Amino acid sequence: MSQLDSLDPKAIPVEDEALRSEVRAFLSEAMHKVPAHVRARSWSGYSPEFSRELGRRGWLGITLPKLYGGGGRSAYARYVLVEEFLNFGAPVGSHWIADRQSGPLILKYGTEVQKQFYLPSICRGESYFCIGMSEPGSGSDLASVRSRAVRNDRGWLLNGQKIWTTNAQHCHYMIALVRTSGEPQDRHKGLSQLIVDLSLPGVTVCPITDLSGDSHFCEVFFDNVQLADDALIGAEGMGWEQVTAELAFERSGPERLYSSIVLFDEWLAYVRTPAGRTPQAQRLAGKIISQLAPLRAMSISITEKLTRGESPVVEAALVKDLGTGVEQLIPALIADDLFSREADVPLELLNTLNYVTQVAPSFSLRGGTRDILRGMIARGLGLR
Amino acid sequence: MDDLFSDAVRQLLADQCTPQVVRSIEAGASPADLWSHLEEAGFLDALVPESLGGAGLSLRDVYPVLELCGTYAVPVPFAETLLARALVAESGTKAPGGPISFGDGRIDAEGGLRCSAVHSGKVCDWVLVSHEGECRLLLVASARMTADAFCLDATLIWPLQVWKEAMQVPVKVELRDVQAALYAAMTAGALMHVFNSTLQYANDRQQFGKPIGKFQAIQHQLSVMSEHAFAARMAAQLGLSAESLNIDRLRVAIAKARTSEAALEVAALSHSIHGAIGFTAEFDLQLFTRRLHLWRQAAGSESYWHDVVGAALLDSASAMSLNLIRTATDMTVA
Numbered sequence: 001m002s003q004l005d006s007l008d009p010k011a012i013p014v015e016d017e018a019l020r021s022e023v024r025a026f027l028s029e030a031m032h033k034v035p036a037h038v039r040a041r042s043w044s045g046y047s048p049e050f051s052r053e054l055g056r057r058g059w060l061g062i063t064l065p066k067l068y069g070g071g072g073r074s075a076y077a078r079y080v081l082v083e084e085f086l087n088f089g090a091p092v093g094s095h096w097i098a099d100r101q102s103g104p105l106i107l108k109y110g111t112e113v114q115k116q117f118y119l120p121s122i123c124r125g126e127s128y129f130c131i132g133m134s135e136p137g138s139g140s141d142l143a144s145v146r147s148r149a150v151r152n153d154r155g156w157l158l159n160g161q162k163i164w165t166t167n168a169q170h171c172h173y174m175i176a177l178v179r180t181s182g183e184p185q186d187r188h189k190g191l192s193q194l195i196v197d198l199s200l201p202g203v204t205v206c207p208i209t210d211l212s213g214d215s216h217f218c219e220v221f222f223d224n225v226q227l228a229d230d231a232l233i234g235a236e237g238m239g240w241e242q243v244t245a246e247l248a249f250e251r252s253g254p255e256r257l258y259s260s261i262v263l264f265d266e267w268l269a270y271v272r273t274p275a276g277r278t279p280q281a282q283r284l285a286g287k288i289i290s291q292l293a294p295l296r297a298m299s300i301s302i303t304e305k306l307t308r309g310e311s312p313v314v315e316a317a318l319v320k321d322l323g324t325g326v327e328q329l330i331p332a333l334i335a336d337d338l339f340s341r342e343a344d345v346p347l348e349l350l351n352t353l354n355y356v357t358q359v360a361p362s363f364s365l366r367g368g369t370r371d372i373l374r375g376m377i378a379r380g381l382g383l384r
Numbered sequence: 385m386d387d388l389f390s391d392a393v394r395q396l397l398a399d400q401c402t403p404q405v406v407r408s409i410e411a412g413a414s415p416a417d418l419w420s421h422l423e424e425a426g427f428l429d430a431l432v433p434e435s436l437g438g439a440g441l442s443l444r445d446v447y448p449v450l451e452l453c454g455t456y457a458v459p460v461p462f463a464e465t466l467l468a469r470a471l472v473a474e475s476g477t478k479a480p481g482g483p484i485s486f487g488d489g490r491i492d493a494e495g496g497l498r499c500s501a502v503h504s505g506k507v508c509d510w511v512l513v514s515h516e517g518e519c520r521l522l523l524v525a526s527a528r529m530t531a532d533a534f535c536l537d538a539t540l541i542w543p544l545q546v547w548k549e550a551m552q553v554p555v556k557v558e559l560r561d562v563q564a565a566l567y568a569a570m571t572a573g574a575l576m577h578v579f580n581s582t583l584q585y586a587n588d589r590q591q592f593g594k595p596i597g598k599f600q601a602i603q604h605q606l607s608v609m610s611e612h613a614f615a616a617r618m619a620a621q622l623g624l625s626a627e628s629l630n631i632d633r634l635r636v637a638i639a640k641a642r643t644s645e646a647a648l649e650v651a652a653l654s655h656s657i658h659g660a661i662g663f664t665a666e667f668d669l670q671l672f673t674r675r676l677h678l679w680r681q682a683a684g685s686e687s688y689w690h691d692v693v694g695a696a697l698l699d700s701a702s703a704m705s706l707n708l709i710r711t712a713t714d715m716t717v718a
Contacts, residue, residue: 007614009621011715087706258706265705272698283687286694289705290641290686293712294619300713301618322611377610378603381583 007301007315016076023059023081027088036266037351039089043255044216044359046170047091048125054092055125060099064107068119075306079254079299086258087265093167093216098122101249102129102175109193109234109242118173118195132162132176132196132220133243139164140372143187143240147178147222149194155229156180156194158202158222166366168218169207174198177239180232191239194231201225212358245311250367252302252316256323257295259363260330263356264288266349267334275343284333291326295319314380317373324363324370331356389430389441390448396425397456403668409459410535415507419460419483427462431470431629438473443565443631447624450566451617454573454679457671459536461485461504463566468512470629471562472521475554480521482509486559487522487540489515489547496528496541503563503682505529505538513547514559520550534678557629561636563683565623568639571679572613572620574672575643575650579613581669582606582654585662602657609653616646622713634696634712641689647676 030050031039038045054060062077064070071077078099085092103122106114121127138144147160162168162176174196182190198205202225207215234242268285270276298319305312335353338345345353364370378384400421409415422428430446432438446466453463461483468484485508487499502511506529511522527540583606586597596602623639626632651673655662662669680686697708 007618009618009625009713009715017714083706087704261705265703268697268705269703277698279691282694282698283690284694285697286637286641286690286692287686289693289697289708289712290619290638290645290690291615292705293638293709294615294622294642296709297618297622297713298615318607318611318614321607322615371604374604374607375600377607381603381606381610383583383586383597383603383606 007298009297010301010304012076012080012300013074016074016080019077019080020084023084024088026057027084027090031088031090034089035351036089036262036348037355040260040262040352040355041091041093041214042086042089042259042262043092043096044166044214045089045091046093046167046216048094048128048170050091051095051125051128053125054095055123060095060125061103061119061123064103064119064123068107068115069123070103070119071123075303076300079303083254083258086254087261089262094128094170095122095125097131097166097171098127098129100253101131101246102173104249105175105193105242105246106195106233108245111230114195114230114233127173128167128171130165130168130171130174130198132165132174132178134164135161136163140369142177142243143191144184145177145179145191146184147176149178149180149192149227149231151180152226154226156227156231158194158196158225158227160222162220162222163218164208165218165220166216168198168205168220169215171198174220175233177243180236180239188240190237191243192236193233193239193242194227195233196222196225196227196231200227210359210362212355214359244313247313247316247368249306250316251320251373252299252306252312254296254299256320256367257292257299257326259324259327260356260360263334263352264330266352267338270346270349278341280340281337284337288326288330288333291322291329295323295326299323314377317368317376317380320367321364321370321373321377327363328360331360387448389427389439389445390452392425393427393449393452394455396421396427397452397458401456401458403457403671406457406459406671409507415460415483422460422462423481428465428469429473431466432473436473436478438470442627443624443629444627447569447621450569450624451573451576451620454570454575454672454675455577457574457675459504459507461508463570464503464508464563467562467566467629468510471512471519471555471557472553474556474629475552477551477553480510484508484510484512484521486563487511487513488560489513491544492541495544497544497547498539498541500539501532501534501537501682502540504536505532505540506536511540512553512555512559514555515547519553519555519559520547521553522546522550534674537678557631558633560683561631561633564640564689565631565636567679567682568616568620568623568636568643571643571647571676572617574675574679575613575616575646578650578654578669578672578676579606579609581672582609582657585658596657605653605657609650612646612649616643616650619643625715627716634693634708637689637692637696638712640684641686641693644680644686644689647680651676 062071066072149156149158180192202223204221206219271281429438434440469479472479492498619642
């Protein structure tokens, strides 16, 4: 047997599954008038009002302790909620990163003061976080980051630049991976994570327009940004280890399976019409489900490991690489199906298809490229 | 999960079902020795209810054992017999001794009952045949046998009178679904074995002064193999997650489709990494990759089952495909 743990099917506990009908009733009401090509944006969709409403209903920070305003529930509870958000195409981008990984990171590594300061507003859907990892010279080679924070009498003085930072223009805070000692050639040593208040003087956020015309990622510049002493999260010099642990949360969730699900359901609605149903479409629909279903079971199995406090980083990489492959296959196969027919394609379906087709390359870039993930799996297999 | 049971089977197969034994049975040697080891160990009635003298295990419990039939390329219908004996017991009679396989009967041009490509047809004593909505247990010795593409398979033709006089076995499930579930589990076992032995080979084989597993191109191929092997294994487990013998057709369809897709990918990558040595009769890889292709073809390839899953999706009332995905994956709390 290889070093990869075997993943066995696991049951979502009844009390967590019970959340589904409640959240579904809310989403059916909230989303039924939103067109598919807008819903297809899902975790790129931005709506502070929506996030605050989820916060009011107790659906954000659901895994965080009640002491800090959270739900005190397990990773399974979040799995059920997030699965519904994504399948309805709810605009969850505002709070997405804070809820998924910044909150759990602060809970795990933060001081009591930091926890009391940041977590309650995350749970209310009022404070939004972004991830400051990539830099112009540091993409896949993340350990080469050059942004640097130097200790001074008032805390930390930060200089440098981040790029491809999702939603930075709408966020209040960034958790940035920066060098706090040594040189770029020291690699993993000397890196730390700092919480940067993006409203501080010296911070400049510039949105970048992507090929679909959206601006969901940004350049962020730091020019002598003075941070307080307690901007440091976790231990100084432990940034690399902390970032790695964060990635198990980032890579195994439902967002690595369902990025094209709104398109898939919109296409199915067309295929279910008398004019739309063909043997070829039926087979294609079966192929997609046959790939998604085992992946969902794997993702739930990884969630079970998270509930036990494990950090299944390699298994998560495996799910993300396969899952994003299916997410990219969906628009490719649907386009071929629709344009092998003589009939006109409904405009809303066509708009949704074109949007997903355009953004599909990002599915296997964000959160680690295919090649980086395969390298991580190879390391897990003992090859590196 | 009954680990004691599967550990015992694993040990027995490791001792008694070596690659040499697989080769010799494929070459025509008698499978009687191997079979008597399996029979004497008392494994055959694992799925038979305790009230009828069996171990009373569920399909979910015996999944690891079915997977082992692929891991060890077992050249007798062990998995089939486990299921067939339980189906016969459920119908109220006791199954006869000896290996049992499954067949799909059709009336041929001469008026006989023909079962094409019976899996392990050359090494079984009985075949549970389905024909026109009925199942009956037929003795292989009373059939005319012709060779099939895979060396252990056979086409069997019985005089129609034999069918008419044979014992009826009322079965609530489609035999094709049962077979598909079994082949999915066996494929999952073979996939894992092929992946693990290819990983070992990549660590051992030196070229350009280092193990080929040190090259990024090989590493990424092995990563992709592991993804397919693990996804297929999960699919196969879902296919056999029933507590009773009433397997779920949707789950089996997904299991067989996903394992069949993986079989093609993993077999191709394993041969690519092994190079010419993996292409020889002497090297063990072929015992498993030939079976990956065989089981992909048996009881419906991926497209056959994609059609089944697609029909279930298009006929479902819900506008959200998530609901069908949940139906196919949600586990009951054990």
